[in-house]
Amino acid sequence: MSTFPRTPRTQRGAIIGLDPLNPVASLVVFQYNPDTMTRTLTPQMAGEGGGDRTEALRLKGAPVENIRVDVEIDATDQLANGDVLASSMGIYPQLSALEMLVYPKTAQVILNTALMQVGTLEVVPPTAPLTLFIWGPKRVLPVKVSEFSITEEAYDPSLNPIRAKVALGLRVLSYNDLPLMHPGYALFLTHQVVKEAMAVVGSIAGLANAALPR
Incomplete structure (x- = not known):
């Protein structure tokens, strides 16, 4: 038991794939928050590639940001507590919810196959859910999954996975990537506004600390 009863409850990270027709198909709240997260930002500069020198410091838009996280999923506690879902399926449902972020919907695949069979000239590829x-x-960021690796580490007698590590590579989608009316456009813009406010707070705190006597 914690010796600090007023310690706030830690919020859990999550990945959500928004599908209006099936809103809970890809909803994964992290069982354990990853200990680390690697973020790589690549600036988008207009003057790259030997262009006009007067454009050297001009920004074309938000940097390209890539995120890497390792997520652990473990059914040990649920199995010990007699959880019916964990006993019958292990963590297969949680893994499937993550995997559905990169699968087209079956109904759309069948529809496109039928359209091709009747000679439709142009079949539009399925669109992934807003993730x-x-x-x-x-930090509520629109992303697309760029890398996905699952290491299954233990199984129940029916070969359902009961412990796994999932390595995720995520590419943040900014207003450079999305149309104006897309909900992800506004989400990223809000994220940047919050980041600008945090930068002001950090700058003021840095000045205050620098002014303190040593």
């Missing part, structure tokens, strides 16, 4: 990476209230 959100949520890491606290200040």
Whole structure:
């Protein structure tokens, strides 16, 4: 038991794939928050590639941000507590919810196959759901999955996985990537506004600390 009864409850990160026709198909709240998260930002500069020198410091838009996280999923506690779902399926449902972020919907695949069979000239590829990476209230980011690796580490007698590590590579989608009326456009813009406010707070705190006597 914690010796600090007023310690706030830690929020859990999550990945959500928004599908209006099946809103809970890809909803994964992290069982354990990853200990680390790697974020790589690549600036988008207009003056790259030997262009006009007067454009050297001009920004074309938000940087390209890639995120890497390792997520652990473990059914040990649920199995010990007699959880019916964990006993019958292990963590297969949780893994499937993550995997559905990169699968087209079956109904759309069948429809496109039927359209091709009747000679439709142009069949539009299925669109992935709007995927959100949520890491606290200040970071709700539209992303697309760029890498996905699952290491299954233990199984029940029916060969359902009961412990696994999932390595995720996520590419943040900014207003450079999305049309104006797309909900992800507004989400990223809000994220940047919050980041600008945090930068002001950090700058003021840095000045205050620099002014303190050593």
